[in-house]
Amino acid sequence: MTTARRDTYTPQTLLEVAVRVFNERGYDGTSMEHLSKAAGISKSSIYHHVAGKEELLRRAVNRALDGLFAVLSEEHARVGRAVDRLEYVTRRTVEVLVDELPYVTLLLRVRGNTDTERWAMERRRDFDHQVAALLKEAAADGDLRSDVELRLATRLLFGMINSVVEWYRPDSRGAADGAEIADAVVRLAFAGLRTDG
């Protein structure tokens, strides 16, 4: 818990420490005392860098959300057949999730107890809805199997994607990287989704 770390913090470097502790203990389970121990500075020193605990949460979830929304703006997410765009967005979402792992992890766990959390949940729902729209479009094109109900498939696809934060650890030896995991997700999910298998 007490991480050595001298040589002055910035809001960003402090955020890295905080997000790690938030993910270990949960946001509500983390006190400023926990953060100060992990950062190796006193509680009051933290307030020199950020306004408080909730600002750290806000910075973290916004970073995650910005990364996710950026995917929807990419060219391959906007042009082409819907089912292919869906597959592309699925792949890139997994990659962002792996690249920004601690931030997305925190985002996926907020419960809505504060304004910041509710705002994060709302933006996240917006992202989900945009992907769900892609799925709907692909179904209308006749590119998705019809024996699995659409809303259900959307939920399960997200479930598979989002579950990556529960086990992926970049440091583990021989671990797959973002692209490999994305491959596996796309292969597994789209085998059950695409009309052609």
Add this chain to the structure above:
Amino acid sequence: MTTARRDTYTPQTLLEVAVRVFNERGYDGTSMEHLSKAAGISKSSIYHHVAGKEELLRRAVNRALDGLFAVLSEEHARVGRAVDRLEYVTRRTVEVLVDELPYVTLLLRVRGNTDTERWAMERRRDFDHQVAALLKEAAADGDLRSDVELRLATRLLFGMINSVVEWYRPDSRGAADGAEIADAVVRLAFAGLRTDG
């Protein structure tokens, strides 16, 4: 938040209220004050029924774990071809998850901050490992596609199953029941897993 509910509690009926609030606000984000408001009795009255907050958590996660382990003891989980046993366990796990939704939801969210939480995480890991062993056996039988790495497939299958707690709500109109969701999971996942598609 303030749920009307007069006519004396038992540990079990109090548990039902507590687990609902735990799932709404998170365990660490829930105070005894929150619980007392939701139950409609005073804080101190809660201590008449249970030893404290952590006992409520312990009762809840144990109920979830008992339900999950019971699946592994069922006949179809113990005899037959491994891939079929895996499919059966997958289906039944989803059903238990839906039947015991609030309890399993809580189980899947514990972070390990207390002894109770660490104990729950350990038992849950044990369950996961037993299912993972089934997957390994099915692969050895040549019944699983070999182009998706085994550990990865295990993780993603669990991710899909466990994600059900994030969105399934038994009260929503026209919602699928446990068996239907289990069907969808099995169809989607095993299309990408089984050698024959």
Add this chain to the structure above:
DNA sequence: GTCTATATTACGATAGAC
């Protein structure tokens, strides 16, 4: 079985020295 009142500790945040 439920209550009010309270003990005790932990929390988020601030004041002010260096």
Add this chain to the structure above:
DNA sequence: GTCTATCGTAATATAGAC
């Protein structure tokens, strides 16, 4: 930029009356 000291509040839990 970091510290010690501290404020005010909210937390878990208990005491004891009814």
